[in-house]
Amino acid sequence: MEPRLIDPFNRTIEYVRLSVTDRCDLRCMYCLPADYRDFSEPEEWLTFDEIERTIRAFTELGVRRVRLTGGEPLTRHHLPDLAARLNALPRLEDLSLSTNAVQLKKHARALFQSGVQRINVSLDSLKPERFTAITRGGKLNKVLDGLAAAREAGLRPIKINMVVMKDVNDGEIEDMVQFCIEQDFTLRLIETMPMGDTGRSASNHYMSLEDVRRRLAERFELVPTVMPGGGPARYVSVAGTNLRIGFITPISQHFCAGCNRVRLSADGALYLCLGQEDKVELRPLLRQGIGDEELKTAIRTAIARKPEKHDFREQPQKIVRFMSLTGG
Numbered sequence: 001m002e003p004r005l006i007d008p009f010n011r012t013i014e015y016v017r018l019s020v021t022d023r024c025d026l027r028c029m030y031c032l033p034a035d036y037r038d039f040s041e042p043e044e045w046l047t048f049d050e051i052e053r054t055i056r057a058f059t060e061l062g063v064r065r066v067r068l069t070g071g072e073p074l075t076r077h078h079l080p081d082l083a084a085r086l087n088a089l090p091r092l093e094d095l096s097l098s099t100n101a102v103q104l105k106k107h108a109r110a111l112f113q114s115g116v117q118r119i120n121v122s123l124d125s126l127k128p129e130r131f132t133a134i135t136r137g138g139k140l141n142k143v144l145d146g147l148a149a150a151r152e153a154g155l156r157p158i159k160i161n162m163v164v165m166k167d168v169n170d171g172e173i174e175d176m177v178q179f180c181i182e183q184d185f186t187l188r189l190i191e192t193m194p195m196g197d198t199g200r201s202a203s204n205h206y207m208s209l210e211d212v213r214r215r216l217a218e219r220f221e222l223v224p225t226v227m228p229g230g231g232p233a234r235y236v237s238v239a240g241t242n243l244r245i246g247f248i249t250p251i252s253q254h255f256c257a258g259c260n261r262v263r264l265s266a267d268g269a270l271y272l273c274l275g276q277e278d279k280v281e282l283r284p285l286l287r288q289g290i291g292d293e294e295l296k297t298a299i300r301t302a303i304a305r306k307p308e309k310h311d312f313r314e315q316p317q318k319i320v321r322f323m324s325l326t327g328g
């Protein structure tokens, strides 16, 4: 029988979100402080050898999907080399990437050739000035160029992640729907999460996506649907188009009962829940030279500590780390 990682709440863990750096070339208002500099140092990051070894152990325990994330993963040098090494792991079935796409134009082809099959791109506004304000300095045209390059390279599907914020970008949701229809992208709308001071202050702009869905239903015919590999999003399709819209609602309707994932930070901490601080440090074990079986035991022991759910609603002050540490 194939091995499986099962947590105390009978959930099968088959997905690792792998942060390859905590650094980012943007400072999105809900994610990182404008002047933030307190990043980990490259010598603290897991090396490609250490990452490959850890992910191999996960795949031997039943993990089938890995997403490269960050920080901004494209700021880590030689990312396509890492992608190729992970893609070569015999039991890995799905390798994907989350990116802000600022540097995607120059990397899209190499990533695709290295085995990255699909990407999620963060994009909260189609208005250049607003995009710059939300990201504190980002240039929208770079992201649009990156998206075009991704399509050209063959990455499919391309999903747009839009964090919806009242009085910031909520007036643009219909435009984003139209953009995704025209571009043949999938759209995922995300509620702001109270992670770190930045996430908490952005939560002042929180909007329930239930309300957004009702609003969209006045203009578009929305049909409930499923999206393979769609994760926690609940999807609708827009009648008469190819567009699917996913609603990611950690606050208004959490989806912890179906959680199938853990997160490995760039410095090798295995976070067991996005909304809790529980973690197991794998890097010291790797650098002490533990064997493969001990590594697998450490992973199994960690999964046995996976919390049941986050407390974003009940305890919004709880999570001090920024989203950029674990990559969403």
Ligand code: SAM
Pocket (backbone or CB within 6 Å): 024, 030, 031, 069, 070, 071, 072, 073, 098, 099, 100, 101, 120, 121, 122, 161, 163, 190, 191, 192, 193, 194, 195, 198, 199, 200, 202, 323, 324, 327, 328
């Ligand atoms: N740099 C990559 C990117 O832009 O997609 C990957 C890392 S980024 C931290 C992953 C996702 O987390 C992005 O879609 C971002 O919008 C989202 N995010 C960051 N902070 C958030 C918050 N406080 N609430 C909701 N989503 C957040």
